[in-house]
Amino acid sequence: MYITISPQKMGSTYTSSVGAYVEYLEKEDLGKLPDLREHFFDQYNDNMSSEKVISEIDGNTAKLRKRDSKFYSLVVSPSQRELKAINNDPCHLRKYVRELMKDYADSFYRNQQVTVDSIKYYAKIEHQRTFRGFEKHVIENAPYRKEIAKLRNDIRKVERGEIKGNVKKLEKKIEKLYYQAPHKQNGKMIVAGMQKEGFQTHVHIIISRKDVNNTYTLSPLAKHKASEVILNGKPTKRGFDRDKFYEASEKTFDRVAGYERNYIETYSAKKDYVKNPGKFYASLVGLPIREKDIAFKLLRNTGMKIPNIPVNQHQVAMKIIKSLQKGIGRAVRSSGIDIGY
Template sequence: MYITITPQKIGGNYSKSAAGFVAYLEKENQELTPDEMEHFFNQYEDHISADKVTREIDGNTAKLEKTEPRFYSITVSPSKYELKQLQNNSEDLKKYTRELMKDYVASFNREINGRPVSIDDVKYFAKIEHSRSFKGSDKQVRENQPFASEILKLKSEVRKINRGEMQGSIADREQRIAQLEKQAPHRQNGERIVQGMKKEGSQSHIHIIVSRKDASNRFSLSPGSKYKASSVELNGKIVRRGFDRD
């Protein structure tokens, strides 16, 4: 199981709305029928609409500065071995997410109104996806890029020759293109891996969007705290702070 926690975005001012990120998480549903779609869920509800997710996250940002993230993104990536153990892929991952979020709140070394942070103090929404695509930053795409660039150049030359804009042999260029396709170091199902290509095999994973503010919109709960677990004296009182990312 591999888990990452990242702020809304890195650097500069943060967008006032979660709409863009929510729309990104809806991308997989665009290719599915209504019966196949995965919907947002939280600790107690299923089938939550994207509009409600955006409205709830955007409406829970009291007193946050422009330079502070409105929400954090948690990505949970089970291994292929772990995915094979599931009996009901989506339902099992939902159950796992709800248990995971209990561990998430237990990782905060602080109190709200004199008690530990509880699952009811966080505002989060999660979504399961079952496919992944190769990104430009992936090793396979990066190492294939020199071949892709040369193929693109040759294909451009073929078009120019066809239009009479340059002289040369189309057959020679097509032969070279075929050679480059075979020489590219990374292939999937016989095809050169390119950015945007769907990854084969079981790729189910979970995206979680969690508000920076607690459910009451009064307290800040940041998993990005630079403190792991410590206490500090503030106005004569001992205040607990930090988040244990382990």
């Protein structure tokens, strides 16, 4: 499970409306028949219009300043293994999101009780993802694409008589570069904009910064997990416990989907990797044989080469740790929950 929380922000300033973001989330439905479209949903309704979403979020901004974000974006991206566990079923995903938003509300530390009914949110399921320019596969293929573009340009020049050359030899060079490119999908070189294969279903959730009654603010990006300050002479609770939310989000999915989560997929594994690598590696090699096999299979699916690992966790040497560190770090980042610090 990979979950990110972001404030509403466009460039260096905040926009006054959620409209642009809602329009962006409609992109997959363009040209589809009504019955094939994914609609916005909230805690109790499966079919919310985009106009309703814009009206409700834009109208729930009392006393917010011009440069205050008006809403937050939560993106929930189950792994392909997790999606397989629910048969990539949107109904199961909607059920999970509604339970997840209870965890979200419960993670606030406020004087007034925050429940899911305190939260104004709208969610939308998307089924596709495309490779973007900053991703490793695109970046590492870039030199090959650049050379291929140059060769194609040379072919055009040869055909116009501007330079001398052998078109067939140039075409063979292009074929060789295609073969040598490190990242392909279905036999084609991966480039920015190419649709990713396999299950790519994920959920975008738009959450108003104000509570449902438009009276107080709820920020999941608060710097504090749980603290109290004196405001107007009264003690006031504030904060959002992201650790609590992320850990609950996993347990909720596992409960809703009947999912058996491997250690390498957990938020605690990612936290250990970032903050206590020694504990992470010891936990990894100390797993029961079946769970360890699954963990390393998941790591190999990222393209990582796994060296021989001692069975006894006390035998883990620094040399092995260093050889694992780079690859496991990439794998954990791709399969875990984003740590929002």
